[in-house]
Amino acid sequence: MPNSPETTVAAVEAAHAAGDLGLERAPDIIVALNARPPEAAAEILQHLSSEKAVEVLDQPGIDNVCEIIAALPTATAVALLSAVSADRTADIFRELIEPLRTTLLNGLNQETRTTVSELLAYPERSAGSIMTTEFVSVRSNWTIAEVLHHIRMVERTRETVYSIFVVDPVKKTLIQAVPLRRLISGDPHANVLTAAPARKPLTVGPQSDRMDAARLISKYDLLAVAVVDGLGHVLGIVTVDDVIDAIVQESTEDVQKFGGMEALDEPYLRISFLEMIKKRGGWLCALFLSEMLTASAMQTFQGELEKAIVLTLFIPLIMSSGGNSGSQATSLLIRALALHELRLRDWWRVAVRELPTGLMLGAILGLIGIVRITVWQTLGIFDYGEHWILVAITVGTTLVGIVTFGSLAGSMLPFILQRVGFDPASASAPFVATLVDVTGLVIYFGVAALILRGTLL
Amino acid sequence: MPNSPETTVAAVEAAHAAGDLGLERAPDIIVALNARPPEAAAEILQHLSSEKAVEVLDQPGIDNVCEIIAALPTATAVALLSAVSADRTADIFRELIEPLRTTLLNGLNQETRTTVSELLAYPERSAGSIMTTEFVSVRSNWTIAEVLHHIRMVERTRETVYSIFVVDPVKKTLIQAVPLRRLISGDPHANVLTAAPARKPLTVGPQSDRMDAARLISKYDLLAVAVVDGLGHVLGIVTVDDVIDAIVQESTEDVQKFGGMEALDEPYLRISFLEMIKKRGGWLCALFLSEMLTASAMQTFQGELEKAIVLTLFIPLIMSSGGNSGSQATSLLIRALALHELRLRDWWRVAVRELPTGLMLGAILGLIGIVRITVWQTLGIFDYGEHWILVAITVGTTLVGIVTFGSLAGSMLPFILQRVGFDPASASAPFVATLVDVTGLVIYFGVAALILRGTLL
Incomplete structure (x- = not known):
């Protein structure tokens, strides 16, 4: 498509806006995106650094995310969605409509596609649907020093490193959840399990209601809870920030339902x-x-x-x-x-x-x-x-x-x-x-x- | 007071109950305490290890906490309240009635008494009233290694070590909030600020509504937010678990008010x-x-x-x-x-x-x-x-x-x-x-x- 004067002007404006916005925090950039039509928002997203754009897409709360993704070049959309955390990618795919959904899903690499497809298969509002697969998992025969070294390596790609999940080296089943704070004050040469609490970790099943995960996190002041299948394998973790979003959303729905209507699912001024x-x-x-x-x-x-x-x-x-x-x-x-x-x-x-x-x-x-x-x-x-x-x-x-x-x-x-x-x-x-x-x-x-x-x- | 047969039997029973309960998580012990009359609950509390008893009192959700504290020997009550985190001690003092309140407050050591009195002075539902003063504060001229060493020393006495607050060595004003995850993957010999994000930390004032702190934590996915006075000194921090409790409580009150009544403030079956x-x-x-x-x-x-x-x-x-x-x-x-x-x-x-x-x-x-x-x-x-x-x-x-x-x-x-x-x-x-x-x-x-x-x- 040749550049018409209008599209050039729009692109310059968008770059300008992106230049200003690039210094802001991701949730504040989202506020700015939500104030613009989807095409303009997509334009801005393209002018942000790819790191920043990923950070933005990693947050919930973008209105019209389907239209914004649709307005991006397919290659850009695939690149961004591959870099966003898997649980959020799945959230975005839930809002996409066909044929865009299939096109983009096929664009993802084999591993990401499998992960996202698995997440999409969990029922809405289940613990599985809000879990992230980017958690720190270590073997029970490692020392604390080995675990800390591993955390340093993977830190950038994990949603949280504050809860570390220790699994059996052979069966890969969950043995313990160790908080990072105990690891850093522990003896580096000791086995990782020496830093573990006396009790078995709390877990939820992938099909459990997400509010069950919320109740565990809220009652026991956890930062994350493991989602475990019937055999004891960790499928992912639900983190405290996802749980807050879920609690706020459910409260809103409860008030609206109590007012005698169906829950709105969208902000008041956004709904048609x-x-x-x-x-x-x-x-x-x-x-x-x-x-x-x-x-x-x-x-x-x-x-x-x-x-x-x-x-x-x-x-x-x-x-x-x-x-x-x-x-x-x-x-x-x-x-x-x-x-x-x-x-x-x-x-x-x-x-x-x-x-x-x-x-x-x-x-x-x-x-x-x-x-x-x-x-x-x-x-x-x-x-x-x-x-x-x-x-x-x-x-x-x-x-x-x-x-x-x-x-x-x-x-x-x-x-x-x-x-x-x-x-x-x-x-x-x-x-x-x-x-x-x-x-x-x-x-x-x-x-x-x-x-x-x-x-x- | 001489031991009558009844009190002996009750004490044995309580010890037995405590023996079973001692292995449980604190929130589960609270469920058991809430099912018993205050005197029996106090008896159980005394038979728990003091570490466990402190852990229990550190949690919100104990019904009749005023009556339970009143049923404890004064020395035990003072010892426990001194060991509990300051924000929770203040919460408990808010529920105590006179003359017990003054007696116990005077029993605390000078430093704890001052901290608790300051916390009690903040208006109800303010950020100040739910903040904890047990946070990690380090000087901006320290290296990452020095900070990590400090964290290892104080880890057991801090509510969270995952957000570290960096202050000016002279003026003691807040300069940055550094997440622990960045520190452990940083260069140990570098200055602590090299691990800091590019932006100024988000803060709230002590008089702000606690829901302002909740909104910041929820919007920016934080684990804690600093409560800062007009001069930029950190007075305390509000952590994500306090915020979840506040969100749930406010939602409950909103539904009850929307139903056309005053908020109940207590569980349905507890209220007289x-x-x-x-x-x-x-x-x-x-x-x-x-x-x-x-x-x-x-x-x-x-x-x-x-x-x-x-x-x-x-x-x-x-x-x-x-x-x-x-x-x-x-x-x-x-x-x-x-x-x-x-x-x-x-x-x-x-x-x-x-x-x-x-x-x-x-x-x-x-x-x-x-x-x-x-x-x-x-x-x-x-x-x-x-x-x-x-x-x-x-x-x-x-x-x-x-x-x-x-x-x-x-x-x-x-x-x-x-x-x-x-x-x-x-x-x-x-x-x-x-x-x-x-x-x-x-x-x-x-x-x-x-x-x-x-x-x-």
Whole structure:
């Protein structure tokens, strides 16, 4: 392609931008790339030193990485992807679309291609999918001096050298994980295992959830955890920085799901309009269709409504109180289950706590409700009719019932979802509110029928 | 105190338990301690080797740490607290109550007491409050060999030796942070700064929010970040494991606040009944009192309600749709603000996105609503009266309005809260729902007045 004046200008600008950016840290360069269209970002990437470009691609957080790679000459893309760490290369390949994916994969050398293909085969969100294969592995018959020498040789090509994995020289199975700090203060002539802790290393399987690796790293303050196959061979390691990214991503998804939508997977301002409608519209429609049951319930009670219009005044108040108490309970349980503070079998302990909590909270709200009706009636602000005392008692009693039901339903829903194999975090605030709304109406009109029979009804 | 048979039996049991537990990892011992009453836990702690007991106390996650320390002999408590890392000692002192706090603080030696008192003076959730003072600091005129020798000497007493902080030999100001991995592969006779990266180290101030330290560590994949005073002296470091704990804790609090309650600060099963009522009851009452405005709004429209009872049937459906769309928008914005994807000044970009999104989602729900009424009417499932077409149009139009309002209000509320100095995460799903409910009724009856005037109203 001949150089048109525009492409020359663009290239000069890009080189200029790259010259400035080359001095920045990789995560800051990414911020700059994300602010530009993919073609401009690709242009900048080409003008960075190859070392810097690799450092940039080695970081997560590049938007439109697929388009940026597509805009690079194939040879450049292959060269960069070969130099990036294998776990990150696999991440990038996950976002690439065909035929680019196959073209670039075939461009990699045999060894890298095999590693990347293996990583790509692990299910999304598994420990295998976020592990790196660039770790330090040494034989158990080496001395500390030999291990340190080996680390000096491979340091530049390993994601971390602070956890060293000691394997059996023959069977290649994992024997120990030794922290570098113990090695450098150990006797150089002693065997590497003299610097090892007394206990077996903690490991995860490649198919385990990545959050299992996160929990181990967080609980035991590790820098990395080994991913080990059924025979005890180390396939890779999950490092603490990958785990932080995973924890932050899962928290974001949990909040979004709790808000009653599908997780966005992308920053708010990046997602397309249609994608946004899809992520929010699905749940909104499902909730709307379920909530239609309230209209059906109201239709059933139409006779009561006509006789006692005064009852309708409190419908929003009563329903929202049930939803609010349910939302509180659900938020507590979602986190307790996510943090493994509670297990499925603990459901009854929760029920035993939520029942008195709900009754107490309901009693407080019920009392406020009764006081409010009494004050308004007595001060003449509004006339609830001659049976206002009975109306107040109906509203108060209903509040006890609905807040208790809300607390119980809201706390049990995450357990039920987990039991039937769903993510307990799908128990969103709107989901619980919808569940409680229909029941709330039934409770309200049931209580009213009992208390107001013979007077208003 | 003479040994009664019971205390002897208890002591033997505790020793036995300690004998078993002594082989476990500290976080696992904590699980066992948490399952026992504080006195039994203290008994076990005393029977562990002092090295192991220190390792246990060095970990976060011990419930009732105040009661456990109180149950120890004062001399033992002082000895253990002196050996635990200073940041963790400060954490424990934060939970102790008087007079035990002062007694134990006075028991510490002068140096430890000063360090702990300084750490206690930093505000909660600041970088200063979670930093450790046990880091490796070396002078910039040392060689790499001298630094490595120093690390070997102090390794056992430092929380991490993987980030080494190089200071000016005279002014003691921070010059560089050098990773250990670069030192061990560097030339031993060269100056330590030859192993340093090209850029100035990243630092935070002691008063900064701990999440600022978390963001730096997470963005730049660091193992530790230096906490530096105004003169450039290193006060301490925040390590990656403290940051993970902070991230997990803040996520839990965000979900609980989003659920419409105060953050619990303790595991679900640990919190007392009264504390639980307090944390949930406050917001529940506040929301209930605000939601009372719906009753007032309904009272205003009582005339309309009596004329057109059919309108009441759709009140729950309409209000919940507004709340749900608001909850979705709020969950998106809370996370986007927490992750610094958006800043306060970006509010208008969000408004510009939420307006068409809300209109589109509202149109979808409105259409479903109209179809539902038409189908029920046509199939004879329910009779919405002779003006059913107008009722359907009223419901459909209201849904467009309320979902749009919900999306806008839900997305703007976190910005408004942040603007006036509150935590944007206080914009809970129930808060938004309550906000939208009152407006929703006004929109509904406003639309009804326009469309049904002269027919039903």
